[in-house]
Amino acid sequence: MKSAALDYDLPPRLIAQTPAERRDESRLLVFDRATGAIRHRRFAELADELAGELVVVNDTRVVPARLHLTRASGGKAEVLLLERLPDDAPAGPDGAAATTLWEALARPSSRLRPGERLGPVELVESLGEGRWRVRLDATPGAVHGEAPLPPYITTPLGDPARYQTVYAREEGSAAAPTAGLHFTQELLARLDVERVTLHVGLDTFRPLAVDDLAEHHIHGERYEVLPEAWERIRAAERVLAVGTTTVRTLETVAAAGAPLAGRTELFITPGHVFRRVDMLLTNFHLPRSTLLALVMAFAGEEQTRELYRLAVAEEYRFYSFGDAMLIR
Numbered sequence: 001m002k003s004a005a006l007d008y009d010l011p012p013r014l015i016a017q018t019p020a021e022r023r024d025e026s027r028l029l030v031f032d033r034a035t036g037a038i039r040h041r042r043f044a045e046l047a048d049e050l051a052g053e054l055v056v057v058n059d060t061r062v063v064p065a066r067l068h069l070t071r072a073s074g075g076k077a078e079v080l081l082l083e084r085l086p087d088d089a090p091a092g093p094d095g096a097a098a099t100t101l102w103e104a105l106a107r108p109s110s111r112l113r114p115g116e117r118l119g120p121v122e123l124v125e126s127l128g129e130g131r132w133r134v135r136l137d138a139t140p141g142a143v144h145g146e147a148p149l150p151p152y153i154t155t156p157l158g159d160p161a162r163y164q165t166v167y168a169r170e171e172g173s174a175a176a177p178t179a180g181l182h183f184t185q186e187l188l189a190r191l192d193v194e195r196v197t198l199h200v201g202l203d204t205f206r207p208l209a210v211d212d213l214a215e216h217h218i219h220g221e222r223y224e225v226l227p228e229a230w231e232r233i234r235a236a237e238r239v240l241a242v243g244t245t246t247v248r249t250l251e252t253v254a255a256a257g258a259p260l261a262g263r264t265e266l267f268i269t270p271g272h273v274f275r276r277v278d279m280l281l282t283n284f285h286l287p288r289s290t291l292l293a294l295v296m297a298f299a300g301e302e303q304t305r306e307l308y309r310l311a312v313a314e315e316y317r318f319y320s321f322g323d324a325m326l327i328r
Contacts, residue, residue: 001269003208003216005301006288008308016317017155019162024184027316027323031307033299034328038307040314043182043324046281047190053279054236058177058246059195061168064145064160069118077118079134080105080148082174082201083222099135105202106132148174150320152286163320172199172222178283178320179243194232198223198249198264207288213269218290220263223249230260233276240279244268244291247298250276268294270301280327284311284318299327 020026024044031038041049065081087101099122106112106123109130116123120137127133147163157163165180167188177200199222210216225233230253233239241247252264254275267290280298285291296304307325316323 001213001293003211003213003288006208006292006296008287008305008312010287010312010318014312014315014318014322015152016319016321016323017153018157019181019321022184023162023166023182024187026182029307029311029314029316029323029325030328031299031303031325032328033303038310044184044187046187046326049326049328050191050240051238052192053238053240054233055191055193055240055242056233056246056250057165057167057180057183057193057195057242058198058200058249059165059167059169060173060177060197060199060245061171062147062164062173062176063171064147065174066146066148067119067121067144068146069121071116071118075108075111077112078107079118079121079132080174080202081134081136081145082131083199084172085133098138100138102134102136103127104132104134105130106134150175152319153321167193167195169195170197170199170224172197174202175200176320177243177245179246179281179324181321182324183242194229196223196225196229196233196246196249198245200245207286208290213267213293216267216290218265218267220265221245221248222262223252223264224261225249225253227260238278239276240281241277242281244280244282244285244294247277247280247294268297270297272297274298281324282327283320283324284308284316284322286319295327 026043028041028043030049067079069077071077082103085101112123114123114125122135123132124135125133147160163176166183166185201219201221208216241250248266252258252266
């Protein structure tokens with residue numbers, strides 16, 4: 001598949017800059033693969049579209065990982081923490097780690113040097129493409145980060161909690177699993193819900209930089225599914241996966257011999273045979289993204305293009321704070 005097949009035209013005014021006033025007030029485009037029927041609903045009506053499916057969510061929590069820092073020269077720098085790494089640094093006198101090791105994005109990367117100190121951050125090693133291994137002062141209160149909103153959102157976020165799902169629990173993501181942002185506790189109470197965890201890296205959301213999807217490599221992301229959760233998921237008659245990160249977790253574990261915890265580099269493209277996902281709930285994604293390729297794999301390439309053309313014509317709101325689509 002060529003990455004050009006993932007292009008589409010989107011008026012900039014349809015990129016949602018702020019979340020809906022109430023999470024479940026967002027719109028929901030429903031597509032039935034069996035009949036081709038399309039319905040326009042509100043997200044609060046999701047339960048009316050289901051018939052006892054097990055709803056599986058990703059309970060990862062976004063780290064307040066964007067750090068605005070100052071170099072010794074007085075120049076500005078920014079570090080975006082991506083993933084905590086294994087570390088053998090000695091613990092402090094209270095038994096807690098005095099520092100933690102992270103993979104991060106840092107800029108202006110070309111001007112930075114290993115060993116340089118940026119306030120609570122020490123640059124350890126350049127990994128290329130703006131990525132660094134960094135050591136972070138773990139002293140309580142030493143770091144004051146902010147939610148790492150995507151670059152296409154230029155309006156300040158008044159309430160950082162709106163970039164977390166209401167069921168977020170396991171801290172570790174560099175970006176939110178955005179399909180879950182629409183849920184309220186009241187709506188969840190009407191559903192049969194199970195949890196998995198996949199800590200989202202920025203590569204999930206980055207546009208493809210290759211012409212042929214076969215040449216694209218996804219950096220591994222950590223996932224975990226508790227044994228009792230997998231037993232419920234495995235035994236369920238039908239499963240609704242909330243978001244592409246949940247799909248990747250379920251399809252990774254459903255593969256023969258796959259462990260319930262580890263790292264996944266699964267890149268789902270058209271032709272993938274889905275083993276444990278029967279329905280998909282997802283937001284509208286960027287052109288030339290791995291996420292859009294996954295949606296095409298589930299709904300069909302031409303069907304997805306038609307759905308996106310319809311969403312644009314009907315002025316649905318796109319991307320992280322935008323509306324959602326249910327593919328049955």
